[in-house]
Amino acid sequence: xxxxxxxxxLRLLILRYGRRNVLEALAHLEEQTIEDxxxxxxxxxxxxxxxxxxxxxxxxxxxxxxxxPEISEHLRSLAFAFEGxxxxxxxxxxxxxxERIGLSSPKLKSRAAAMPVxxxxxxxxxxxxxxxxxxxxxxxxDSDFALxxxxxxxxxxxxxxxxxxxxxxxGT
Numbered sequence: 787x788x789x790x791x792x793x794x795x796l797r798l799l800i801l802r803y804g805r806r807n808v809l810e811a812l813a814h815l816e817e818q819t820i821e822d823x824x825x826x827x828x829x830x831x832x833x834x835x836x837x838x839x840x841x842x843x844x845x846x847x848x849x850x851x852x853x854x855p856e857i858s859e860h861l862r863s864l865a866f867a868f869e870g871x872x873x874x875x876x877x878x879x880x881x882x883x884x885e886r887i888g889l890s891s892p893k894l895k896s897r898a899a900a901m902p903v904x905x906x907x908x909x910x911x912x913x914x915x916x917x918x919x920x921x922x923x924x925x926x927x928d929s930d931f932a933l934x935x936x937x938x939x940x941x942x943x944x945x946x947x948x949x950x951x952x953x954x955x956x957g958t
Contacts, residue, residue, distance in 0.1 A: 843901060850909035857909060864905075865905050884903065887911070915938060
C-alpha cells in the first residue's frame, strides 16, 4: 500500500517539476550522478516481478458474497469444507465438478490454485443448488463427486420394471 502512495507522490513531483529536476534532486540527495540513478531505475524495471500470492478462501468468498449476498452462507460453508478437504477432496473431483456444470477451466495444477476457480463457479449456481450441496448427506460409499452430481442433476428418474431379471424376486 505504501508503494502505491509513494508512486502517486512521485508522479505528482514529476508532473510538477519535471523528470530531470526530480532526478537531479534525488541524485544530489544520494550523492550520485543522474546516470547512476537512471541505470538503477532501468535495472529495477527489468527485474522480474514475483508471483502474486493466491487469494485466501475468505477473500474470494467475501468478493463473491458482495455480488450475491443471498448465497454467502452456503458459499462460505462449501468453501471452508473444500479447504478442509471435506468437499471435493481430490483435484480430479474439482475438475469433474467444473466440467459437469459446464465450466471450462485451464489445467488446474493444485487444489490451492483450483480454489478461486471453484468458488467463483459455485457462486454462479442458484441458492437452492448451493443449499443442497452444503447439506448433502455423505452416505458411505458415495464419492463427493457422486453427491454433487446427484444434487445438481436431481434424483434419478427410473421407470418400474415388472420382469427385471437383475432384481431379486420377493418370497425366495
